[in-house]
Amino acid sequence: MATLIIYYSYSGKTELIAKTLAVNLKTDMVKIRDLKKRSGVKNKLLASIHAFMENKTEIKPAKVDLTDYDTIIFGTPTWAGNPTPAILTIIDRCNLTGKDVILFATMDNNYGDTNIERLEEKAKMRGGRVIESFAISTKNKSPERLIRDIEAIIEMKDLKMYTR
DSSP states (O other): OOEEEEEOOSSSHHHHHHHHHHHHHTOEEEEOEEOSOOOSHHHHHHHHHHHHTTOOOOEESSOOOOTTOSEEEEEEEOBTTBOOHHHHHHHHTOOOTTOEEEEEEEESSSOHHHHHHHHHHHHHHTTOEEEEEEEEEOTTOOHHHHHHHHHHHHHHTTGGGGOO
């Protein structure tokens, strides 16, 4: 059973979670890059508005071949209580029919659950079967603490069961 992690990371925290999952679950990974400028106060505000409105964006890679994978893990930060435009764009371009899907969201505040709910709706609309999900708070946590937290989630949710 092959598994692929597809993630978008703005600050590096979601990337750390994705990499920790990949190492522990022995999966492949694809990092999605948003080609719009998202740094700076004005652009961060616009990014939150775009996430809230579920606007699409230009991304690289534009598509991901899922042919060789049974399970897809999507990861994204939470912006304005929603998934990022980059991850919404890639999900909308994926055919998830017959795929098991695991979702994760990172967050500084609350609203990770609303992010997960929207991701779940999107994945199901693309034919995916959501089998697990989780939100993880990254606020004021060191990289070492985040790694320990995600390793605890892997054990608690028995995520290795889905990737072997």
